[in-house]
Amino acid sequence: MHVSVVGSGYIGTTIAAWFAELGHTVTNVDIDEDVVDAINAGEAPIHEPGLDELIGDHGGDTLVATTDYADVRDTDVTFLALPTPSEADGGIDLAAMKAGAESxxxxxxxxxxxxxxxxxSTVIPGTTEDVVTPIVEDAAGKTxxxxxxxxxxxxxxxEGFALGDFRDPDKIVYGAESDAARDTLDRVYDPLVEAADGDPAIVETGIKEAEMIKYANNAFLATKISLINEIGNVCKEYGVDAYEVADAIALDHRxxxxxxxSGVGWGGSCFPKDMNAIRHAARDRDYDPVLLDAAVAVNDRQPERMLDLLGDHADVEGKRVAVLGLAFKPGTDDIRYTRAIPIIEGLQDRGADVVGYDPVATENMREKFPDIEYADSAADALADAHAAMVVTDWDEFAALNTEFDAMADPVVIDGRRVIERRDGLTYEGLTW
Incomplete structure (x- = not known):
C-alpha cells in the first residue's frame, strides 16, 4: 500500500519507518524542513534505539519526507500523528491536529x-468524530x-522500546464505523501480524472506544506505578525493602x-499529559476522578521525598551536587516531565551548585536549565561533588564504582535502585 503519515515527531517517525520496513511505500509529511531533509538523507530526527538503522535503510527510498500535503493524494491512507500537548488547565491542545486536518x-x-x-494521536473521546472529521469534510468539500x-x-x-513494541504488539486497536475503514487497516497491518513474534489481538471497536482505550491503558499503568511507589514509601518508613515485597506480590498472576x-516516579510525553487530559475530561462531565488525582499526587511528591532524604545527610547550600540522569527514562533524550526537573529546581532552591549528566539528553536539558553545569561523563559529574542524586536508571550508572571515591562527600540518594551499596558510601534508596 501507499501510506502517508502526517507528523514526524516521536510517533510519526517511528510508525513511518516501520510501515516502510513492512513493505509499504510511505510519504511522511512535516512542516519542519530540517526534519524532512534528515529523513530523506536516511537520518533519524529523534533519538530512539534502532531507529537510525531503520530510517537509514528506507529514508529517501520507500520512505520519503515532504512538506507538501498535496503528496497525500497519491496515498491510500493517512495517519495523523500530530502533537496534542497539555493546556494550562490539563485539557489537550488540538491546534496542530486541527491545522493538519484542514491541510x-x-x-x-x-x-x-x-x-x-x-x-x-491521543485524543479525548469524541475528538475524531466531532472535531477532526468536520474539519476534513469542510476543507475537502466531501462527506x-x-x-x-x-x-x-x-x-x-x-519510548526507548518503540521499535520492539511496534514489531511485536500485544494488541492493535481499530476504532472504525465502516467495513471499508477496517479493511484498509487490515491491509496496512497484515504484514505486521504475519511477522510478529507473538499473536497480537486485533481489537475492532467504535471510534470513541478506541480513543478511550488509549487513556485507560496509560491511566492504569500510571496508577500502578504510583501505587507501588506509595507502598514503597510506607516500606521505607518501616525499614522494609520494597523491592523484596514487589518481587513476592508479582508472583500473583493477578x-x-x-x-x-518503585522509585522517583513517571514522566515523559504520555503519562503526565494523558493523566491530565483524562482528569480534565472527567471534570468536564462533572465527575471527580479521585483515584487518578491521587496517582498524580503521589507521583508529584516523589522528587520532594528524594530531596528530603538528601537533607537528612547533607546541607547542600553552596555545595556541588551531581544529578545523574536527565532524560525521563533510559533509551531516550526526551526530558518532558522528567523527574530530574523538580530535582534540579529543588536543589537550586536549597542553594546547591548543580552539575548534570546524561548520556544523550544534555542538550535538551540545557535549553531548560542553561545556567547549571553539565558534565561530559558521570565520573566528571561526581568529581568533588558533596552529593549525588540518581534520577534515571541508565545501565552505565550501575557500573559506577571507584568514581564515587572522587566525591568530596560520598552521599548518594538513589531514586531508581541502580547504584550498589558499598563501604565508604552514604547510600539512601528512595523506597528501600
Whole structure:
C-alpha cells in the first residue's frame, strides 16, 4: 500500500519507518524542513534505539519526507500523528491536529478515489468524530463515509522500546464505523501480524472506544506505578525493602511483575499529559476522578521525598551536587516531565551548585536549565561533588564504582535502585 503519515515527531517517525520496513511505500509529511531533509538523507530526527538503522535503510527510498500535503493524494491512507500537548488547565491542545486536518482535507479535495483518514494521536473521546472529521469534510468539500472514511488507531509505544513494541504488539486497536475503514487497516497491518513474534489481538471497536482505550491503558499503568511507589514509601518508613515485597506480590498472576519498580516516579510525553487530559475530561462531565488525582499526587511528591532524604545527610547550600540522569527514562533524550526537573529546581532552591549528566539528553536539558553545569561523563559529574542524586536508571550508572571515591562527600540518594551499596558510601534508596 501507499501510506502517508502526517507528523514526524516521536510517533510519526517511528510508525513511518516501520510501515516502510513492512513493505509499504510511505510519504511522511512535516512542516519542519530540517526534519524532512534528515529523513530523506536516511537520518533519524529523534533519538530512539534502532531507529537510525531503520530510517537509514528506507529514508529517501520507500520512505520519503515532504512538506507538501498535496503528496497525500497519491496515498491510500493517512495517519495523523500530530502533537496534542497539555493546556494550562490539563485539557489537550488540538491546534496542530486541527491545522493538519484542514491541510489534509484540502489535499484530498481533488482526490477521486476513496481515502482513509486515521487519527493516531491521543485524543479525548469524541475528538475524531466531532472535531477532526468536520474539519476534513469542510476543507475537502466531501462527506465522511462517502468520499473518505475515518478511523482511530491508538498507539502503545514506549519510548526507548518503540521499535520492539511496534514489531511485536500485544494488541492493535481499530476504532472504525465502516467495513471499508477496517479493511484498509487490515491491509496496512497484515504484514505486521504475519511477522510478529507473538499473536497480537486485533481489537475492532467504535471510534470513541478506541480513543478511550488509549487513556485507560496509560491511566492504569500510571496508577500502578504510583501505587507501588506509595507502598514503597510506607516500606521505607518501616525499614522494609520494597523491592523484596514487589518481587513476592508479582508472583500473583493477578498483579504481575511489570511496573512494580518503585522509585522517583513517571514522566515523559504520555503519562503526565494523558493523566491530565483524562482528569480534565472527567471534570468536564462533572465527575471527580479521585483515584487518578491521587496517582498524580503521589507521583508529584516523589522528587520532594528524594530531596528530603538528601537533607537528612547533607546541607547542600553552596555545595556541588551531581544529578545523574536527565532524560525521563533510559533509551531516550526526551526530558518532558522528567523527574530530574523538580530535582534540579529543588536543589537550586536549597542553594546547591548543580552539575548534570546524561548520556544523550544534555542538550535538551540545557535549553531548560542553561545556567547549571553539565558534565561530559558521570565520573566528571561526581568529581568533588558533596552529593549525588540518581534520577534515571541508565545501565552505565550501575557500573559506577571507584568514581564515587572522587566525591568530596560520598552521599548518594538513589531514586531508581541502580547504584550498589558499598563501604565508604552514604547510600539512601528512595523506597528501600
Amino acid at each position: 489534509l482535507g484540502e489535499a484530498i479535495a481533488e482526490k477521486d478515489d476513496e481515502h482513509l483518514v486515521v487519527v493516531k 465522511a463515509g462517502e468520499a473518505f472514511h475515518v478511523a482511530m488507531n491508538p498507539e502503545f509505544l514506549r 498483579i504481575d511483575e511489570h511496573f512494580l519498580r
